[in-house]
Amino acid sequence: MDGILTELGKRIADRWFAFLILPGVPFAAAVLVAWAMAPSGAAHALDVDILVRRLDALGDTATSTKGAVAACLLIGGVVVTALLVRELSLAVHRLWTGRSNALRRVMTPGTQRRRRMALDAARQGGYAVPERYLPSRATWIGDRFALVDERIAAQYGISLARVWPRLWQLHDLRSPKIVTAAWDEYAAATVRVAWALPYAALALFWWPAAAVALALVLLGWSQGRRGADDFCLACEAAVDLQLRRLAHMVGVPLPHKRVTVTEGREIDRILAKGAYLPLPRTEPVRSTPRPADP
Numbered sequence: 001m002d003g004i005l006t007e008l009g010k011r012i013a014d015r016w017f018a019f020l021i022l023p024g025v026p027f028a029a030a031v032l033v034a035w036a037m038a039p040s041g042a043a044h045a046l047d048v049d050i051l052v053r054r055l056d057a058l059g060d061t062a063t064s065t066k067g068a069v070a071a072c073l074l075i076g077g078v079v080v081t082a083l084l085v086r087e088l089s090l091a092v093h094r095l096w097t098g099r100s101n102a103l104r105r106v107m108t109p110g111t112q113r114r115r116r117m118a119l120d121a122a123r124q125g126g127y128a129v130p131e132r133y134l135p136s137r138a139t140w141i142g143d144r145f146a147l148v149d150e151r152i153a154a155q156y157g158i159s160l161a162r163v164w165p166r167l168w169q170l171h172d173l174r175s176p177k178i179v180t181a182a183w184d185e186y187a188a189a190t191v192r193v194a195w196a197l198p199y200a201a202l203a204l205f206w207w208p209a210a211a212v213a214l215a216l217v218l219l220g221w222s223q224g225r226r227g228a229d230d231f232c233l234a235c236e237a238a239v240d241l242q243l244r245r246l247a248h249m250v251g252v253p254l255p256h257k258r259v260t261v262t263e264g265r266e267i268d269r270i271l272a273k274g275a276y277l278p279l280p281r282t283e284p285v286r287s288t289p290r291p292a293d294p
Contacts, residue, residue, distance in 0.1 A: 021082065023085075023191070023192075023195050024078045024079075024081065024082050027078060027081065027195065027198060027199070028074060028075075028078045030199065030202060030206075030209060030212070031074065031077070031078075031202065032074070033051065033206065034202050034205050034206035034209060035054075035205075036050075036051050036054035037050065037051060037054070037206050038205045038206055042207055045206055045207055045208055046208060081198050084197075084198070085191060085194045085195055085197075085198065086194075088194035088197055089187075089190040089191045089193075089194040090190075091194075092190040092193045092194050092220075093187075093190045095139075096139055096141040096142065096190070096224060096228075097137070097139070097141065097142045097145060098137035098138030098139035098141070098142030098143070099137070099138075099142065100138070103138040103139075104137070104138045106138070107138035107139065110138070110139075111135050111136065111137070111138060111143075114135040114140065114143065115134050115135050118133075118134055118135060119134070130154065132150045132154065133147060133150055133151070133154075140225060141224060141225060141228045144225075144228050144229060144232050145228065145232065147232070148160060148232045148235055148236060149161075151236065152236065152239055155261075155264075156239070156243060156259050156260075156261065156264035157260075157261035157262070157263075157264035157265040157268065158243075158264040158265070158267055158268045159268055160235070160239065162268060162271045162272065163239070163243070163246060163267065163268070163271060164235075166246055166249075166271065167238055167239060167242045167243070167246060168238075170242050170245055170246060170249070175234075175237075175238055175241075175242075178234050178237075179231065179234040179235065179238060182227060182230035182231035182233075182234045183227070183231050184227075185223065185226065185227035185230065185231075186223075186224055186227030186228050186230075186231055187227075188223065188227070189220045189221070189222075189223035189224035189226075189227055190220070190224065192216050192219060192220035192223065193216060193217055193220035193221065193224070195216055196212075196213040196214075196216040196217045196220070197213070199212045199213035199216065200213040243259045243264075243267075244258065244259055246267065247259055247263060247267055250267060250270050250271070251270075252266050252267050252270070
């Protein structure tokens with residue numbers, strides 16, 4: 001799953017208009033409001049009358065050379081901010097997946113708490129949870145992504161990263177749209193959280209922007225969890241529905257009419273193309289006895 005997420009993470013930067021340019025419009029408006037209200041002080045940060053007077057004064061100079069320069073600077077600043085958000089969204093994605101060893105050490109209490117919750121839920125439900133299914137990453141989203149790998153490997157004996165490009169080409173017209181829609185929701189959440197940093201910086205001059213930044217983080221985290229869960233379910237469903245077809249395409253017979261671990265390992269071996277060949281067997285060297293001296 002880590003390899004798949006790395007490739008899909010590049011799509012975040014490709015969705016410029018939906019994820020970066022459109023959110024830049026309200027940010028530009030917030031910059032104008034912050035510029036208008038900053039001289040009034042924190043006590044009058046929400047005074048509408050002061051805002052109207054300042055914006056009227058700004059409108060009087062909008063047609064002048066000074067106003068044109070200010071507009072160009074504002075547009076340029078928003079573009080630079082969008083570029084920053086683009087990189088920050090990738091950083092948010094890496095943070096949410098929880099693969100950093102340093103982050104794992106910091107978030108160890110949270111990981112242990114999720115493990116206890118999973119074990120308690122299993123105990124109350126009267127079933128056992130395999131060790132490989134228990135939380136191990138620093139974040140809930142990271143555990144959800146890692147669980148897909150473990151469930152596919154346990155059920156079919158295959159590597160999801162290896163079979164996914166082939167399964168993607170075998171999909172019907174609807175399946176890729178479901179997977180892509182779920183990923184886009186997750187990607188939009190990372191961008192939403194990334195936009196919180198510019199608003200937090202803006203709060204240094206106009207404190208209500210801090211509330212916007214906090215709302216973006218909370219809403220983005222909630223949306224990210226929902227999108228990650230939908231994406232993982234879509235990936236598992238694609239494997240469940242298309243793996244038999246892939247087995248037929250690569251010439252692996254299915255005596256049980258389904259893919260078991262035995263057939264899954266054979267599919268994985270074929271797709272690896274000899275990357276993991278068994279070591280050749282070596283016969284022990286036998287010493288030939290020397291003839292006795294006459």
